[in-house]
Amino acid sequence: MSESKNLQDRIALITGATRGIGRSAALSLAKQGAHVILLARTKGGLEEVDDEIRSFGGAATLIPMNLKYGQKIDQLGPSIYERWGRLDILIANAGILGPLSPLGHIKDSDWDQVIDINLNSNWRLIRTLDPCLRKAPSGRAVFLTSNAPQKCKAYWGPYSVSKAALEALVRTYASETENTTINVNLLNPGTVATNMRAQAYPGEDQSLITQPDELGNIIVEMSHADFTKSGQTIYFADYIDNNYSLVE
Numbered sequence: 001m002s003e004s005k006n007l008q009d010r011i012a013l014i015t016g017a018t019r020g021i022g023r024s025a026a027l028s029l030a031k032q033g034a035h036v037i038l039l040a041r042t043k044g045g046l047e048e049v050d051d052e053i054r055s056f057g058g059a060a061t062l063i064p065m066n067l068k069y070g071q072k073i074d075q076l077g078p079s080i081y082e083r084w085g086r087l088d089i090l091i092a093n094a095g096i097l098g099p100l101s102p103l104g105h106i107k108d109s110d111w112d113q114v115i116d117i118n119l120n121s122n123w124r125l126i127r128t129l130d131p132c133l134r135k136a137p138s139g140r141a142v143f144l145t146s147n148a149p150q151k152c153k154a155y156w157g158p159y160s161v162s163k164a165a166l167e168a169l170v171r172t173y174a175s176e177t178e179n180t181t182i183n184v185n186l187l188n189p190g191t192v193a194t195n196m197r198a199q200a201y202p203g204e205d206q207s208l209i210t211q212p213d214e215l216g217n218i219i220v221e222m223s224h225a226d227f228t229k230s231g232q233t234i235y236f237a238d239y240i241d242n243n244y245s246l247v248e
Contacts, residue, residue, distance in 0.1 A: 005033030006224060011084045011136075013037040013076075013129070015067065015121075016094030018045030020194040020212045021144060021219075025091045028216030029223060030058030034089065037080070039063045067094055067121035068113065077128030087132035089223045090141040092122050097196045098158040111158050118162035119169065126173050130182075138225035139182035143170045145233065146188060167233070174231030183230040185222060189215055190236050210236070221246050 012029045016022035017038035030036045030053045038046050038060050046062040053060045065072050080087050098114035099106055122143060133139035148156055149164035167186060174184040191197070192215070193206035218239050221227055227246060239246060 008033030010034040010088040012089035014091040015039045022093040024212040024216045025219045037061045073124040086135035088136040092143040100155045103157045114158035140223045141184045145186045186233040
């Protein structure tokens with residue numbers, strides 16, 4: 001990806017923007033000229049990312065929000081429309097692992113929380129932001145997934161189920177926007193050194209796996225008007241194998 005500001009003046013919303021892949025997406029999009037709307041639970045974490053963005057002349061708007069509160073998500077679309085009149089890019093990154101436990105041992109509250117954050121919040125994001133994305137010349141929506149829906153590993157039930165449902169949700173949205181200027185895709189980053197990964201594999205040496213900052217360029221490319229695929233799952237491993245290009 002060129003160092004020129006290919007996303008100059010685009011408006012981009014990133015969920016889970018204070019760390020890991022979300023932080024990488026926010027910094028990379030801002031470096032390309034986008035005004036980034038940073039959404040995450042902690043105000044302090046948002047301010048730290050904002051400081052990084054301001055250090056290279058970027059611009060950000062901060063939204064402290066817990067995605068389990070659906071009514072707050074519903075307010076995003078009208079607020080973004082009132083201020084900017086459109087949304088060019090959505091990076092739906094936020095997610096939680098939930099308990100690693102046999103299905104029969106999972107508490108109702110734990111199950112509901114994983115489904116709320118990993119699935120229901122993304123449905124609400126689609127519902128509230130779709131009108132804003134339709135106002136953009138080339139709306140782009142990228143949702144983060146994983147290998148969990150394919151592997152369905154023992155004890156990973158809530159997470160695997162939520163991601164499988166997310167993939168169905170995103171593909172449905174892609175079908176519904178087929179005749180619009182919106183492109184909707186999933187990004188499977190593979191094994192990445194995140195806090196969630198450390199929670200699942202506490203003994204792993206994270207220096208030996210993909211670092212979140214390595215995903216910045218692919219997210220920028222998937223957010224660009226020139227990226228015209230929709231309804232697909234893009235694998236970071238394939239991006240590497242293709243010499244860091246999405247052009248086949």
